[in-house]
Amino acid sequence: MSHTTIEVSGEHGPVLVGSGLIASLRELLPPLLGSKVEKLLIVHAPTLAAIADDVRETLAAEYAQVLVAEIPDAEGAKRVEVAAFCWQILGQADFTRSDAIITIGGGATTDVGGFIAATWLRGVKVVHVPTTVLAMVDAAVGGKTGINTNEGKNLVGAFHPPAGVVVDLDVLAGLPRNELLAGFAEVVKAGFIAEPEILDLIEADPDAATDPGTPAFRRVVELSIRVKADVVGDDLTEQGRREILNYGHTLGHAIELAERYQWRHGAAVAIGMRFAAELGRLSGRLSDETADRHTRILGLLGLPMGYPASRWPTLLAAMRRDKKARGAMLRFVVLDGLAKPTVIQAPDESLLFAAYQEIAT
């Protein structure tokens, strides 16, 4: 059970990356949670039920009470009713501020589990055990927690940094290939906004870079986690720099809403990044070469890159509820060049439309 430790500045616990870590949670958790914790609630996605049960059994030898809450799968978990179901479990078990929550699942599970931890008694400790690539490199790190509403994605939430994140790469053996590739959208995002080595590794050998058994895979995952750790360590509550992690998300979230949350987040973000690249190109900030690199790399990963032309009015209306918007002013993260993210404010609607025409199907 050897692992790499990636530290995050501020209140945020470390990110441990390695193999066999879930089997070692009994030893790994106490240093992350401290000695006062008596009760744990494990919140898990249905696909992780067997693993959650093993973890419960292991941890029962260490903690006085270990409860388990199975929540709905995927975006179905990010609903206030699911949070209320878990608050009820916590209340009935007399969970106090010195108890803690463990999440086991993809980004949907870590988002809602983190939100429950942020809100129960105004905040109890949480350790995330992400089980998708997306959650490992992005959702579990950084303390953004949240749920969706009928009006939009992640509209309710809180910043609640985890006491630790345990990334066990072995768990990816069970992850369907399309889920793994969708997670690579956030890996590619980290490459374009901050760490071009990620892009070089994917282009050099996409099969190796996306195979959890290879050194190239571990390298891209660790590099992506380091990008996220660096940004959130600098700006946990998104006062400025953290917005760069929203690259591709303004349109991406609008697509998720338009698809009633039935699409994979990574797939929507892939299209959103192509849109952002076209915005960069058309506004004279981004070279053709770097804009085209988006299309090439997302294509190598088999991610979607276009969306129907007829949906533009729906997407524009949804983007107005984006958290980066200020009043009527829309704001987008674009690139001024490779690894040079910036924010454009109130772009002309004709520019947005022209960029959309470039990706419209």
Ligand SMILES: NC(=O)c1ccc[n+]([C@@H]2O[C@H](COP(=O)([O-])OP(=O)(O)OC[C@H]3O[C@@H](n4cnc5c(N)ncnc54)[C@H](O)[C@@H]3O)[C@@H](O)[C@H]2O)c1
């Ligand atoms: N908080 C953040 O900073 C942040 C960052 C990025 C994304 N997100 C959020 O994360 C969510 C997307 O996360 P996701 O892509 O991980 O999706 P997800 O959580 O819906 O998981 C995808 C699917 O994979 C299954 N699964 C998970 N782990 C598995 C495993 N090891 N083996 C087999 N099946 C497994 C899940 O049950 C689900 O069906 C979105 O809601 C997005 O908004 C949050």
Ligand SMILES: O=C(O)C(=O)C[C@@H](O)[C@H](O)[C@H](O)COP(=O)(O)O
């Ligand atoms: O951590 C962040 O900050 C991000 O923006 C990461 C995104 O990948 C993630 O999808 C996040 O949930 C989006 O946040 P939102 O504030 O736009 O809802």
Ligand SMILES: [Zn+2]
């Ligand atoms: Zn995202």
